[in-house]
Amino acid sequence: DGGITQSPKYLFRKEGQNVTLSCEQNLNHDAMYWYRQDPGQGLRLIYYSQIVNDFQKGDIAEGYSVSREKKESFPLTVTSAQKNPTAFYLCASSTVGEASGIQETQYFGPGTRLLVL
Amino acid sequence: GQNIDQPTEMTATEGAIVQINCTYQTSGFNGLFWYQQHAGEAPTFLSYNVLDGLEEKGRFSSVLSRSKGYSYLLLKELQMKDSASYLCAVMDSNYQLIWGAGTKLIIKP
Numbered sequence: 110d111g112g113i114t115q116s117p118k119y120l121f122r123k124e125g126q127n128v129t130l131s132c133e134q135n136l137n138h139d140a141m142y143w144y145r146q147d148p149g150q151g152l153r154l155i156y157y158s159q160i161v162n163d164f165q166k167g168d169i170a171e172g173y174s175v176s177r178e179k180k181e182s183f184p185l186t187v188t189s190a191q192k193n194p195t196a197f198y199l200c201a202s203s204t205v206g207e208a209s210g211i212q213e214t215q216y217f218g219p220g221t222r223l224l225v226l
Numbered sequence: 227g228q229n230i231d232q233p234t235e236m237t238a239t240e241g242a243i244v245q246i247n248c249t250y251q252t253s254g255f256n257g258l259f260w261y262q263q264h265a266g267e268a269p270t271f272l273s274y275n276v277l278d279g280l281e282e283k284g285r286f287s288s289v290l291s292r293s294k295g296y297s298y299l300l301l302k303e304l305q306m307k308d309s310a311s312y313l314c315a316v317m318d319s320n321y322q323l324i325w326g327a328g329t330k331l332i333i334k335p
Contacts, residue, residue, distance in 0.1 A: 153325075154323070214274060216271065
């Protein structure tokens with residue numbers, strides 16, 4: 110069964126702690142994305158990657174870091190520099206048009222809810 | 227700046243029809259997406275419009291007017307399971323998705 114998995118479903122962070130959210134996909138998608146969702150707001154892009162070993166900052170990258178060592182995996186680290194990390198974090202992936210190089214429809218994982226203790 | 231506007235919340239009756247509107251002001255336009263998101267779950271893809279007109283998928287239809295910067299999602303024969311948030315997103319000139327805050331749809335028996 111192809112899909113995107115995220116773990117854990119819930120994550121608790123203590124002050125000054127870095128935490129890492131996992132995202133894995135077996136859809137053979139080239140592009141992967143991390144979003145943050147807060148109540149009453151649209152999804153905001155944190156980081157995205159269109160190819161292994163390359164990634165770009167989104168609109169709210171400060172306090173976050175990512176890596177893309179494998180096509181299937183795009184983990185997100187929420188660092189202690191992120192002062193307001195409580196949110197629902199969504200990972201997505203998409204194909205990239207071969208001729209156009211443009212991202213296509215994004216498909217989402219089930220999300221991780223991060224809470225601060 | 228870039229902006230996507232959707233009503234915050236709508237209420238409709240089971241079996242009825244509801245129209246959820248989305249207006250956008252973006253730097254460029256490369257398509258508009260609708261997603262459904264049940265509370266606490268991932269958004270799931272519903273439809274994509276890049277040309278003016280209608281896209282139909284079962285009980286759900288989406289319409290786009292690029293000249294008006296406007297789209298709507300039409301849900302027919304509403305079922306209780308349609309209670310969810312509906313997210314509108316526009317792909318801008320940089321091929322980045324700009325997301326609306328979503329419309330929470332409440333279905334009453």
